[in-house]
Amino acid sequence: MVSTQKKSQVDKLYNLFKEKSNFVLVKIDKTSHQNLESLRKVLRKSNSSFKVIKNSLFEKAIYRAALGKPKLNELKKKFFPLKETSAIITFDNDWSTGIKLFNEFIQKEKTLSYKFSLLDSSLYDETQTEKIAKLPSRGELVAKLIGSIKSPMSKFVYALKFNTNKFVYILQTKSKGVSN
Numbered sequence: 133m134v135s136t137q138k139k140s141q142v143d144k145l146y147n148l149f150k151e152k153s154n155f156v157l158v159k160i161d162k163t164s165h166q167n168l169e170s171l172r173k174v175l176r177k178s179n180s181s182f183k184v185i186k187n188s189l190f191e192k193a194i195y196r197a198a199l200g201k202p203k204l205n206e207l208k209k210k211f212f213p214l215k216e217t218s219a220i221i222t223f224d225n226d227w228s229t230g231i232k233l234f235n236e237f238i239q240k241e242k243t244l245s246y247k248f249s250l251l252d253s254s255l256y257d258e259t260q261t262e263k264i265a266k267l268p269s270r271g272e273l274v275a276k277l278i279g280s281i282k283s284p285m286s287k288f289v290y291a292l293k294f295n296t297n298k299f300v301y302i303l304q305t306k307s308k309g310v311s312n
Contacts, residue, residue, distance in 0.1 A: 145193035156249040180230035187214035235265035
């Protein structure tokens with residue numbers, strides 16, 4: 133007999149997949165409750181959510197959500213059945229800041245690790261997810277691009293001013309030496 137509580141949890145996970153298409157499944161092995169709460173607090177900064185889940189209920193929600201979604205069917209084939217204790221991190225449209233915050237957190241907390249992720253309709257295993265998490269965010273890349281575009285111009289302007297600045301400096305030192 134199916135428990136109504138379990139059925140409602142599967143429904144919540146199913147609705148979560150409908151609302152947020154970007155998520156990471158993580159392994160939480162012997163992680164303390166305090167650390168999980170601090171992780172939730174860190175992830176809230178990027179509009180991400182962290183939820184401990186039961187593997188069997190997650191699998192049932194994926195089976196239900198996979199009807200007509202090829203990436204979720206691929207996920208079933210590659211990663212099911214799930215083992216070890218799991219949690220899911222869901223992201224808004226901009227998942228890069230959330231996954232970066234999680235990656236920084238797991239550098240300190242070694243009991244957490246990646247299982248797999250579904251980001252922008254692409255499926256990644258744990259090593260690929262970790263590589264993605266280490267990449268700079270979109271904002272950082274834009275700032276670096278603007279900086280690299282601006283840098284040659286500012287150096288060129290400095291080079292054009294250099295001789296006149298040097299000439300003015302020499303005149304100033306000469307005028308101070310003459311007046312003394």
